Amino acid sequence: MANDIIVPAIATPKPRQPWAASPKDRVETALLFLGAALASFILVAVTPLKGKLAYVAIFFLAFIVIDFAFNYIKRGSAAGKDSIFRGFVTAAIIIAVMPIVSILATVWIRGHKGLHWTLFTTDMHSATYTDPVAHGGLLHAMLGTALLVVFAIVLSVPVGILTAIYLTEINGRFARPIRFLVQAMSGVPSIVAGLFILAAIVYPMTKQYNGVEGSLALAILMIPTVARASEEVLLLIPGDLREAGVALGGTQWRTVAMVVVPAARSGLITAMILGVARIAGETAPLVLLTGGGDTKNANMFHGPMGSLPYYIWKGFTQGTPESVTRAWAGILVLLVLVLVLFGLARYLGNRKVGK
Amino acid sequence: MSSTLIEPKPGAYNGATPAKREITTKPRFSDKVFRGVVTGGGLSSLVVLGLILGFLLFEGYATLKAQGIHFLTGSNWQAVQNDAGVVDLHKSQFGIAAMLVGTLVVATIAILVGVPLSVGAAIYLTFYAPNAIKKIMVTMIDLMAAFPSILFGLWGFFILENSAEYWAKLLHKYLGFIPFFKMEVPYFSRSPFIAGLVLAIMIIPIVTSISREIFSQTPLDRIQAAYALGATRWAMIRAVAFPYARSGIVGGAMLGLGRAMGETVAVYTVLNIVYKVNFHVLISAGGNVASMILAKFGEASPSEVKALMAAGLVLFLVTLLVNSLATVIVSRSKKGR
Incomplete structure (x- = not known):
């Protein structure tokens, strides 16, 4: 810097952080862990309690007891109780996250065995699920899922966004009941959506299974997700923008279409992606409605339609080692799809609204 | 455009006073259309x-009428055909009590296990x-909410099953005197207990995120007041955060309950679906309404499908009720203070 300010040689006191852990505290925590681990090893060795579960349970209890005793002696009973509670909530988060780690690991370990190139280049028309894994693939399933999802988007995203616009822009007489109904709709079990399409369309009208029926059921499940996520985004658009639009002489229609919606564009796309992530792996309605074909079928209105969830479902229900390996490979592909969608939604959602 | 605003066109203004414009709040035609379309979409x-209600009622009405209250209280599912090979609605028995009990048992286990875990995590x-x-944990739990249910089902069947069977044996060995844990034949796999655990894991994301949202809205001044009075964190949570968040947590738990009651594929994969009333959670037999519909649908005759529609109607109404109550409770506790 050109014009440096000459700092007088006064030692500025370093800001102290009395809440931060001192080296002594760290050593004590480490000793606590060690003590608990030691206790669990000794107890498992000398008592009849055996197994992984015993290790974990004794470690947890020993940790709680030692931690409690330590804090009780050092800082009194209030600190002792506090340490017990901290032990329990920490255990809760660890137990809550464990299944996720286990699921991700399992899907990779079991799924990657079934991965090979033909998986993405062929369908099942000349192979059965019980064939060796190298025969056949899930091209038809990926095609089917893509078509089902695109149709579901076409059906549900306009409705969901219109609902959100009603709730935020018009906010009329029905806003409260509609908000309530959208919430209620998000709890409709997927099998009920399937039964509804069966009752409303398959039996009285088409009398055959095809892709559009599956898409309709998926759209029912997708609308509430899209509507709620879009509503949250539209609420974030500052009222100034709307007022500016109206002040320039725009009608409400022009203001919403030219100002509000473009400002919320990335958020609305995020809402759509969240909706897709919600339905991409939905299985029950597809089992009821799509007929689950084994060959590529690009016609949504005619013939059975394969899909990734159905492929997994079929592989699992056939029950042989080969078919189950297929199911895990299918799950791996589906999970990667969901992860990509999730990451995309996160990325777009973290950008500032209004850009 | 802007230049035309500044320099009026020659000859555009002839010196006469312009006619008064009418000032009105009446919406233009385009806005009327817009409002109509948006309201339509909103409805x-x-x-x-x-x-959904109408069509399921329409399809299931014959069954409901023929079976009457037995549809809810009976626990037999038998389609009896008459001489012409058509299902006789009055002679056959369609009662979903067994599966309603199963739904309740599995969902209760899910709530008992899942809610304390989720609240602790929150x-x-x-x-x-x-x-x-x-940041990492919140992302992971949000991600879990996007996992497809068939994934939970397969994971439960192939991975959790091994551990959970062992836990079930321990429960039976040490707590076998409790009626729910009783069993005659030691066959522990694919029990409602394990299905309940899978559902517990499935509801963790939703219950955690709702509890977390409500805990994070605890007024900061009250938290700091508690700390200023010398409260430890536990004392602060007990005195400030819990009372503030209690009703919200109840609502979140009920949303989880709704999710657990309507779950189909995960339960179908994990549970051994047997059509009988079973309160003994460790025995390898059970089911819930949703998975029963899926299980019976494959080989159902047309009139049996109508009975399944009636079962779907009951499931729809029950989950709608639970979800609506939950929504009301959650939204009240969010803005009440």
């Missing part, structure tokens, strides 16, 4: 819910976690 949820994330850990 779609009402329409869809109404249509407390850790709100009041204890360092920022870096918090």
Whole structure:
């Protein structure tokens, strides 16, 4: 810097952080862990309690007891109780996250065995699920899922966004009941959506299974997700923008279409992606409605339609080692799809609204 | 464009006073159309819910009428055909009590296991976690909400089953005197207990995120007041955060209950579906309404499908009720204070 300010040689006191852990505290925590681990090893060795579960349970209890005793002696009973509670909530988060780690690991370990190139280049028309894994693939399933999802988007995203616009822009007489109904709709079990399409369309009208029926059921499940996520985004658009639009002489229609919606564009796309992530792996309605074909079928209105969830479902229900390996490979592909969608939604959602 | 505003066109203004414009708040035609379309779109949820109710009632009405209250209280599912090979609605028995009990049993286990875990996790994330850990954990739990249910089912069947069977044996060995844990034949796999555990894991994301949202809205001044009075974190949570968040947590738990009651594929994969009333959670037999519909659908005759529609109607109404109550409770506790 050109014009440096000459700092007088006064030692500025370093800001102290009395809440931060001192080296002594760290050593004590480490000793606590060690003590608990030691206790669990000794107890498992000398008592009849055996197994992984015993290790974990004794470690947890020993940790709680030692931690409690330590804090009780050092800082009194209030600190002792506090340490017990901290032990329990920490255990809760660890137990809550464990299944996720286990699921991700399992899907990779079991799924990657079934991965090979033909998986993405062929369908099942000349192979059965019980064939060796190298025969056949899930091209038809990926095609089917893509078509089902695109149709579901076409059906549900306009409705969901219109609902959100009603709730935020018009906010009329029905806003409260509609908000309530959208919430209620998000709890409709997927099998009920399937039964509804069966009752409303398959039996009285088409009398055959095809892709559009599956898409309709998926759209029912997708609308509430899209509507709620879009509503949250539209609420974030500052009222100034709307007022500016109206002040320039725009009608409400022009203001919403030219100002509000473009400002919320990335958020609305995020809402759509969240909706897709919600339905991409939905299985029950597809089992009821799509007929689950084994060959590529690009016609949504005619013939059975394969899909990734159905492929997994079929592989699992056939029950042989080969078919189950297929199911895990299918799950791996589906999970990667969901992860990509999730990451995309996160990325777009973290950008500032209004850009 | 802007230049035309500044320099009026020659000859455009002839010196006469312009006619007074009418100032009105009446919406233009385009706005009327816009409002109509948007309101129509907004009412779609009402329409869809109404249509679901209507069509399921229409299809299931014959069964409901023939079976009467036995549809809810009976626990037999037998389609009896008459001489012409058509299902005789009055002679056959369709009662979903067994599956209603199963639904309740499995969902109760899910709530008992899942809600304390989720609330504990939410407390850790709100009041204890360092920022870096918090971010990672919140992302992971949100991600879990996007996992397809068939994934939970397969994971439960192939991975959790092994551990859970062992836990079930321990429960039977040490707590076997409790009626729910009784069993005659020691066959522990694919029990409602294990299905309940899978559902517990499935509801963790939703219950955690709702509890976390409500805990994080605890007024900061009250938290700081508690600390200023010398409260430890536990004392603060007990005195301030819990009372504030209690009703919200109840609502979140009920949303989880609704999710657990309507779950189909995960339960179908994990549970050994047997059509009988079973309160003994460790025995390898059970089911819930949703998975029963899926299981019976494959080989159902047309009139049996109608009975399944009636079962779907009951499931729809029950989950709708639970979800609506939950929504009311959650939204009240969010803005009440």
